[in-house]
Amino acid sequence: MRRIAARPLTFAAAVVLPLLFTNFARAQDRDVAGARDYPGIGRFGGSIITGYQTKDFDAVKLQTAPFKDGKATDARTVEGRVTRIAYRTGPGPSILEVSRNFENQLSKAGFEPLLACNTDDCGGIPFTENIDVLPIPAMWIDGFDFRYVAAHKRDGNVDTYATVLTSKNNDAITAQLIVAVVGAMDNKMVDAAAMAKGLGDKGHIALYGIYFDTDKATLKAESAPTLGEMAKLLNSQPTLNVYIVGHTDNQGSYDHNMTLSRQRAEAVAAALATSYKIARGRMKTAGLGFLAPVGSNATEEGRALNRRVELVEP
Structure with missing residues (x-):
């Protein structure tokens, strides 16, 4: 069995975690409760939402350049309103097809690409250990087979960053979209x-x-x-x-x-x-x-x- 997670695993974890995700995927036939697509971007046809999280204020770690010698060359942390959505698509499409569809939607929404790379070009497993990923079973990433895209747009004085991480588990394509609208935290403390x-x-x-x-x-x-x-x-x-x-x-x-x-x-x-x-x-x-x-x-x-x-x- 090849190593299929982004982080080093014990033998037991390498066996159990893929099964956990696969069993969860088989049991889930609809979007998780409360989930919705990001406006103006949407989803790849036939996908379901396996993980959803939105925060009025949070931080996102993203990469805007490939790794060199196992280390980041342009890592960024952005803060603001953050939405994380994980999808699973059934057998048929490739990682590249799913990713390209998201990339096209980002372009239509006004985003400019910062980085688009595949496994080796990105930096392999060390790269996946330094990006924002929803946990299993919401999102699965194969550290030996993935594509990553980072993009940015500026609308007036508002900066928005988006990343798309696409990978595979058995025959299912997994994809994660993160959108971070940069902004200061509202003071919500009421004494x-x-x-x-x-x-x-x-x-x-x-x-x-x-x-x-x-x-x-x-x-x-x-x-x-x-x-x-x-x-x-x-x-x-x-x-x-x-x-x-x-x-x-x-x-x-x-x-x-x-x-x-x-x-x-x-x-x-x-x-x-x-x-x-x-x-x-x-x-x-x-x-x-x-x-x-x-x-x-x-x-x-x-x-x-x-x-x-x-x-x-x-």
Whole structure:
């Protein structure tokens, strides 16, 4: 068996990981929940989305020149709004065909190529260890058989970078598109004083410093500062009771989003009760899904505004 992953593997991993991906691929016959194509680029015909992640602010490591002597010659890290999408295409097309289709779409969308290379030209396995790749089973990369493309466009004062990584697992072609819109991080920290003012002025306040992975209700560690400020507010006003209300964008079904938004609100209340000793009886939870948007769900910017947790005073 030839070595088929980008990183050195034990014998057991070299056997188990390809089987894991293959079994996952056989079981999956539709896009992962909440996934969608990137506007203006789309997908190769017959593909399904196996991995999807969008972040209002994140960093992406990309290469804009081939490796030399096993080392990067033009590595870049860009920060901003990042979307990562992994696809799997059934037997038939080649790596080059799938990649070329993405390259043509990027060109039509106004991107200029920075780098287009195949396995050996790129730098082989060391190259794959220094680019951004979604984990198995979302994305599979064969370190001995891949194509990589990096591109850039400038629209006014906005820089956008895109990469396409195309590889193969058995007869399936795997492809990953990453689009990073460069920009500064919005200040989403709302302190206890601002929360108190929002409740006093409007009876509610939106909190954007509460973070979850896409389509999940598990709080991320980055939520701690905002949770701490919520606890500070509740501790400073011992008689204050609040509703914690979860909101989503409109991606996915009504029932799914109603459940997800409620579960996210419950996760916040549970964290405040467990980690900050706020009496659970002071916090009621609810989920409104996408029924109370504050932005247009037709745009990524609007959807980002709609994904939030709100504090509401009864």
